[in-house]
Amino acid sequence: MRFDGKVGIVTGGASGIGRATAIGFARRGGTVIVADHSERGAKAVAAEIAGFGGKAEPIKIDVTKEADIRSAVALASRQFGRLDFMHNNAYAFGRGWEPTLTGDFKDEFWDYAVNIGLTAVFRGTRAALAVMRDQGSGSIVNTASISGLFAEVKNSAYNAVKAGVINFTRAVAREYGPFGIRANSICPGVIATPPVLQMAADPQRRKAFEQKVPLRRMGQPEELANVVLFLASDLASYVTGAAYVCDGGLTLASNVEFN
Ligand SMILES: NC(=O)c1ccc[n+]([C@@H]2O[C@H](COP(=O)([O-])OP(=O)(O)OC[C@H]3O[C@@H](n4cnc5c(N)ncnc54)[C@H](O)[C@@H]3O)[C@@H](O)[C@H]2O)c1
16 A cells, blocks of 8 residues: 555644554655644654655644635645545544533534534535545545444534534545545544543553453554555545444444343
8 A cells, every 4th residue: 555646634633543644644655734733743743754754744723714724735735736635534522521411512512513523524525625626536534433323422412423424425425436536434433542541541441441342452543544544545446435434343232142
């Protein structure tokens, strides 16, 4: 799997899944724009990539601002003349968010979840499509979640937003397949990224969770990135509209047991 001559943008590229994807894309010869809210984080990842001889450009963007998303895509087309891979991946729970039943959920957290989780994915996709359509090629990978396939308690906004990402991506795949553009989403299970490691800091809590996973552990960001990069690559040339689950088997259970 190589990306020589290809240009990609990874939002949320400073940490976790996005960081691993940006590094993996550059390690395989691609030029990556590391787009993140954290300027320091984006610069650090770009420096890490430069350290192994890869090509990366950091850019500070807030994906909830349309102009920022456009500026990342403009950077790709202005500086590198193309855009082959768009990974709409950034997400954060709003400051002060905590698990809450729907009846008590505040508008501000709902609006924030929709803006960062769904509207930003739409805008990132729209901006990328403009370049990819002219090129007649491109691969968009949107980060959804197993939370977009199943229902959780006290997490309904995230459930709704990530389900939206999955079906939005399918619609894009239908519309733009005829133009040589593929669009897929990925559905991570529980992946050991900084926010998750913070939540699972208590070893007993972590162990109890890992017992529910057939592979008996959390996923590593690189294991997720491998799937994203496959979808970005020509190896996935006949894959579009898929929602790829990568969860160590966490969501396999029917909960009907015979022993
Ligand atoms: N880690 C998991 O278990 C898991 C599971 C399912 C889905 N996901 C999804 O994977 C994606 C990445 O999550 P992660 O676990 O790697 O998180 P992370 O916190 O490690 O990385 C997220 C990155 O997004 C950036 N970011 C936050 N708000 C931003 C904004 N407004 N504009 C630009 N950048 C912003 C952060 O600075 C950070 O670098 C998210 O879409 C998340 O919903 C993660």
